[in-house]
Amino acid sequence: MDLSTTYLGLKLKNPIVPSASPLSRHVDTIRRLEDAGAAAVVMYSLFEEQQHLESLQLDHYLEYQTEAFAEALTWVPTEPQYKLGSEEYLEHIRRAKEAVQIPIIGSLNGISCGGWTRYAAEMQQAGADAIELNPYYVATQIKDTAQEAEERVLAITREVKGRVSIPVAVKIGPYWSAMGHMASRLVEAGANGLVLFNRFYQPDLDLEALEVVPHLTLSTSEEMRLPLRWVAILYGRVPADLAITTGVHTYQDVLKGLMAGARVTQMASELLQNGIGRIREILVGLSTWMAEREYASVVEMQGSMSQQNVADPAAFERANYMKVLHSWRPDPAGQLFRAMLP
Secondary structure, X not given: OEOOEXXXXXXXXXXXXXXXXXXXXXXXXXXXHHHHOOOOEEEEEEEHHHHHHHHHHHHHHHHHHHHHOHHHOOOOOOHHHHOOHHHHHHHHHHHHHHHOOOOEEEEEEOOOOOHHHHHHHHHXXXXXXXXXXXXXXXXXXXXXXXXXXXXXXXXXXXXXXXHOOOXXXXXXXXXXXXXXXXXXXXXXXXXXXEEEOOOOOOOEEEOOOOEEEOOOOOOOHHHHHHHHHHHHHHOOOOOOEEEEOOOOOOHHHHHHHHHHOOOEEEEOHHHHHHOOOXXXXXXXXXXXXXXXXXXXXXXXXXXXXXXXXXXOHHHHOHHHHHHHHHOOOOOHHHHHHHHHOO
């Protein structure tokens, strides 16, 4: 049974890749992910905001020390006294590369062009095998146009791609006016892969404290349907490797992602909830299902259920909307509930 696949030019032993999450914060955990069967690991994100904050803090302390008193004019703090989070991140990549044999994918999260994108090149120097660019952007300014929002993401893709020679995947959200066109433009801007989709975490309201509070919920398999649809539509139409990263929890989810056209399926919520050992269990389920149906390899099934390969391509379009609405039937519990209404 050949479970191997390729993603961003990397030869992977199987299609399961832990996505950016706290699981990659410790080298020992990355070792455990490899032992459980992970084919590669996407590191937790290095944020643009971190770089700006660190730069401001360093400037402050350097200026403060030199202006404090005359004897300090030539004093400069040594590296251990102002070790930056970004430097720790790069060192973490180096140690992870030394500890495991699987590819390590750096994650860079930001939305503006500027000097902070140099960290893409430094991730490459630290040993990263690829970069996952996460332009997490919510266009909240009323005057921002759809074109301006697209250009912002395209510009940073070009800038990051111009700084490295290793492959770059772009992790995007689903809320573009014309997803297919945007995907095509990202590839034209240099993206070697597209990761579908970024989860936009929504704030909540605390009615007692009257405050806006952050609210994090882990994904469910139901959320996979949106990226599944778009991977199936984009497969064979954009020259980039596709990855699904939302709602992957079971071996059935992995199979669906592969058949839609994904090269890899990324997961985090399932591993955070039920443990790293789930990777091994999912791989067993994947192998068993393939053996029972006489699939010799993962490559054999990739894209087999994409829009261009299914008997009913319209199922991924508006026609599916009408079919779903007409397919609804009341369940017995619902009938009983309505019978109780006055």
